Amino acid sequence: MSPRVGVADERRAQIMQAALACFTRKGYNNTTMDDIAAESGLSKGTLYWYFKSKDDLFAAAITSSVADWGAKAIATLEQYPTAPGKLRVLARRMMDLCKELEGFFGLFLEFWASSPRREEAGKLWVDLLVQYKDIVVEIIEEGIRNGEFKPTDAEQLVWAIMAAYDGLAAYVMFMPNLNLEQVSQVFIETLLHGLATNGSEQ
Amino acid sequence: MSPRVGVADERRAQIMQAALACFTRKGYNNTTMDDIAAESGLSKGTLYWYFKSKDDLFAAAITSSVADWGAKAIATLEQYPTAPGKLRVLARRMMDLCKELEGFFGLFLEFWASSPRREEAGKLWVDLLVQYKDIVVEIIEEGIRNGEFKPTDAEQLVWAIMAAYDGLAAYVMFMPNLNLEQVSQVFIETLLHGLATNGSEQ
Amino acid sequence: MSPRVGVADERRAQIMQAALACFTRKGYNNTTMDDIAAESGLSKGTLYWYFKSKDDLFAAAITSSVADWGAKAIATLEQYPTAPGKLRVLARRMMDLCKELEGFFGLFLEFWASSPRREEAGKLWVDLLVQYKDIVVEIIEEGIRNGEFKPTDAEQLVWAIMAAYDGLAAYVMFMPNLNLEQVSQVFIETLLHGLATNGSEQ
Amino acid sequence: MSPRVGVADERRAQIMQAALACFTRKGYNNTTMDDIAAESGLSKGTLYWYFKSKDDLFAAAITSSVADWGAKAIATLEQYPTAPGKLRVLARRMMDLCKELEGFFGLFLEFWASSPRREEAGKLWVDLLVQYKDIVVEIIEEGIRNGEFKPTDAEQLVWAIMAAYDGLAAYVMFMPNLNLEQVSQVFIETLLHGLATNGSEQ
DNA sequence: TATGAATGAGGTTTCATTCAT
DNA sequence: TATGAATGAAACCTCATTCAT
Structure with a gap:
């Protein structure tokens, strides 16, 4: 039927x-x-x-695509016991995202900037960002509670980390030679070292 | 005449x-x-x-504006003797830039994404980025040579740092509540700690 | 079946x-x-x-609606013996029609003007108009034969009267404050007085 | 220059x-x-x-066209001393208008009906109508004051008269055979007779 | 009979660019 | 140099109509 x-x-x-x-x-x-x-x-x-409109289609397309990825990322994290381990995995996943989603950050920025109703358009992205931020913040705070990391304002740090990956995703669009893997690795290891409690290396 | x-x-x-x-x-x-x-x-x-065209005007406007700032930034750095000191100052200047130039990164990304000839449009930004990257790389490598920092792939790290600031500049456009100063400070201190040679704190 | x-x-x-x-x-x-x-x-x-089409549906809808009313109007007239009496009743019925059918004249005009095949579209209305015109003409000519009215070119006069009511029906759509009852009464009484044979008032 | x-x-x-x-x-x-x-x-x-828009162009075009005519009509009236004379001239001018402006009434009705903002669109026409109505009302009231016409609610009567001419202008669009001159003459003479004080014929 | 998904021609409007003065 | 009127390509969106179930 x-x-x-x-x-x-x-x-x-x-x-x-x-x-x-x-x-x-x-x-x-x-x-x-x-x-x-x-x-x-x-x-x-x-x-x-x-x-309903081009806007609507854009929002739906970008949201569903990013949401799909988000779910996967979280699932993967479960298996890694230590905070540094989780961050490393996340970093690797984010690199993949940059390629998979090929410049979503730039795409969104263009959309946002072109939208006569920016306020509204921005919410779309803010919601996604906040969602991911919370996940990463939780990982770091857990690390702090465990004594793996030294006390740090996780919230602020995470914004910078996310911005770095979004920024890199954008960079790579017009600098295809950028070696994302290496950049990401050096970056994340430096951060992990900076977060580490003295004497402890992971 | x-x-x-x-x-x-x-x-x-x-x-x-x-x-x-x-x-x-x-x-x-x-x-x-x-x-x-x-x-x-x-x-x-x-x-x-x-x-010649809207494109042309855009490129000219954005280039001249960013170039102005670049000169100032470099001049300021001279006075700080240590590498960490220079990086801290640079971070603070970059925050200022985010406000002064109010989302140039986002603006450029929009322009780039909208341009039918992206290749060409991208060069504009790449040139600026490479220029700044080299400055920061030099600072870090100097720090490594001095023994202030441990050996690191400065080039890769700097890309991530710059991406972070560009990304934050974009974030702040649709998240005006983001406290750039705090974010920047936590970020840069974590990185400096991560770069530091063991036993040495600046 | x-x-x-x-x-x-x-x-x-x-x-x-x-x-x-x-x-x-x-x-x-x-x-x-x-x-x-x-x-x-x-x-x-x-x-x-x-x-078959939007046109078709429009024509069917408007025709059936107006036809319904026509039958009623004629039936009512029978009971009034004098020509002036009949005209007065008709006038009152026409006012009602304006309200009941709420601006059919305007609606039709819009339809007609928008129709690429105006010729055809116009016939729809002409048929209805001629039908009503004949009824009213008959009333007036009867009055003339009876000596109630003085000799007049009834056909021409009726066109003007019908046009007046159609026009008013249209006016009232964008001038809701127009007092149709009063307008109609003053109008019809003036006409009746103008038609009256000298010495006779109804 | x-x-x-x-x-x-x-x-x-x-x-x-x-x-x-x-x-x-x-x-x-x-x-x-x-x-x-x-x-x-x-x-x-x-x-x-x-x-600014198609609407705007329409409104401008129709207004200027009708306004042109209005000025002429008023000028012509001056020369006729008696109220009936003026009305007869006006009637003749209105017939001309029907031809000159070829179905402006229908055109406006279509525009009005099609406009999403009818309120606004209607004002355009109401303003024109009220303007002309006042002129004709003044003629009739003058006739009443002079004793040429018997006391009558001029305002109401004029609405009907104008509606008749507008309606005829519409009729003639899909009934080209309608003899406007005759219709108008019979109509206006009947009205004048109906308005006349007893014993006086003009 | 009835549905509602699918179509695509066509409409209004915008805006980068040109050009006569 | 400077102006602003003129251009026309192209974009988004609507909606009467058709058609596979």
């Missing part, structure tokens, strides 16, 4: 995927709804059947 | 300043040439007399 | 009613087939099963 | 004229900005240089 159950979800996914491909390839402003229609193999009208 | 030169430069400066004001206020895409004409008190035609 | 007929007619009526509600509320162009689907509680596809 | 003084006004007039031609030919909704651009020999962009 309903062989078409989920057609709507499928279509939405199909459209968001096409949109993401176009957006990352050409940027938000340079991507036209026609581009997305062509990429998805659907008509422009259909795009508007599933999404 | 030569007195005219002054007029032309003045006009260019006048236009770039107006452009910068508009761009930072409304973003690259949302700023129209009409906006800039109105802000500068000149006519649209005049804008095109001094600048 | 025959029991189905009832269902079909019911559906048609249901749709026309919903259509009329939307059209009078928002005008012809501003009413979408989606609006009508929502108002009728049916799907858009169903609308097209019963009506 | 300014051979181009008045270029703006000239262009505006040129555009409004072209717009009016298109609007009366094809209706408001069926006229595209491309049509007007083609008709005026200008580019679409230029249309928007002089007028």
